[in-house]
Amino acid sequence: MRKKRTTLLILYLVATIVALVFLAPFVWIVFTSLKPSKEVFSYPITLFPRSVTLENYEYVIFRMSDFQRYFWNSTVITGVSLAIIAISSSLGGYALGRKNFWGKNWFIAFILLVLAVPYAVYLIPIFIMETRLGIRNSYLALILPYVALNLPWGLFIMMGAFRGIPNEIEDAARIDGCSEFQLWSKVMFPLARPGLATTIIITFVFIWQEFIYAVTLQTDAKWKTLPVGIVHIRDELQSLAYHNLSVAVILSLLPLFIVFIALRNFFIKGIMEGGLKG
């Protein structure tokens, strides 16, 4: 018994050290965000903020127009993409999960193949295409590829969600005189909502974090999203103003953090079903 308690103690010790190591970078940017700029670049550096100030937050939130712009861009692009993905994967997943039609298996096989291809492969043709169409540096420039890149996985999840609904429910609805569209909108879609929740959360995380498409297709600073915009702030606008940068980083993580804490189980489900692979 004694031996077991020592083992447990060691395990807790190791776990705590590991947890602290993983949390340390977060703690460090929170500390940096609370320091006045003078203290951030004092040498030797201070671990804990000697004087705590909220002026960096006040500056970034209310007066740093570049950051505001990037946050807005990320919000619009993520929001519109999510809406399109939600609708088209709910419709398409229904067709794949509950209907029989010519070419269905080929389409599903293609989707699975696409999931295995790293998405940077599509970037060069999409860049060429968007340049010719003149839609680079616009909201559309990212919304279109983001929808397409996330649809294979969304379709796959929604196909499973619709397939899981018992046939009796469909039969009963038909006897009650539902039209085809009503069958989807009133009966099937409400039952597939848990699948949709997983799709939306994982897609949200993907799009809010996306970098390589955003850095390539939005070369004009006006259209940058947060992951690219913050790097742009660091390199071009206020080089290495880490007190403000830390605030910007914290604020851009905030939506992800809220989703993560509130909907952790969907998050984990998403990982287990293969969504966070990109």
Next chain:
Amino acid sequence: MISNKSFNLKQSGIAYLFLAPAFLFIVVFIAYPLVYSFYLTFTEYDFVYDSSPRWAGVSQYVSIWQDKNFISSLQNTIVFAVLYYSIVMVFSLIIAFIIAELSKGQTFYQLAVYLPIIVPLSLAGVIFAWILDPTFGVLNHMLRTLGFESLATKNWLSDYSTALPSIVMITLWKYVGFNVVIFLAGIQGVGRDILDAAKVDGASFFQEKILVVLPNIKSYLAMASLYSIVQAIKVFEVPYVTTGGGPGTATLTLYLYSWRTAFGYYKMGKAATIAYITAVLIVCFSVLSNKFLEEKEK
């Protein structure tokens, strides 16, 4: 082929209608680019000067091996992948084993390890570039405080020997939690009776884990292995943000080089070739990982 006749015309029509929006997006932005970039690998295409791609046969696939930058980016990617893959698998597995044993506070430890998953790789790069800063970075400060003076002056990201390992470390911070999620799901699914039997037989902590639990979570190992391979070979954001591929070509990876070839030098044919080679590399390693973990199951 009876099934061909059994397609109900009306139901098929409805299905096509429902599928149409998704189908359109996938054809235009995935299927077409997939084919077009494969075509580009057989061309020379300077996006600034050429009005359209010029057919070049397989010359891209031949000349790429003469390119020193390509060779070093291939080497760097493989070194990165081997380092990253082996550490992330072992380390995540150990953490998952430990967390599974804790009776109290499991949620806290899980959250702590999972939290970096929400950080975009580019911002992880921004955060760590600040932490690893030679003068104002907190890492060197801590090393100095702990008495490791010789290490404390290191410029981690611009030193030839530490730049690539630093990028491995940043990527690990982001993705370890991801694998712990998978391993924990597997470990918690192992039946109590199996573990109790092992205990009765007097298995030690490590014996129990390696001999009893591991063989029972094969499918989870395979899944984590697959993810880790993809994560390792498509390394791009962290070197882009922290080192820009430097010093010299010490952290130039395949994707970084492909990206720069396409959008810095506008050599689309060559860039597509590098991207395709990278994709083939990922697929090969994925198949290998599946084969290996499946065979062991028998």
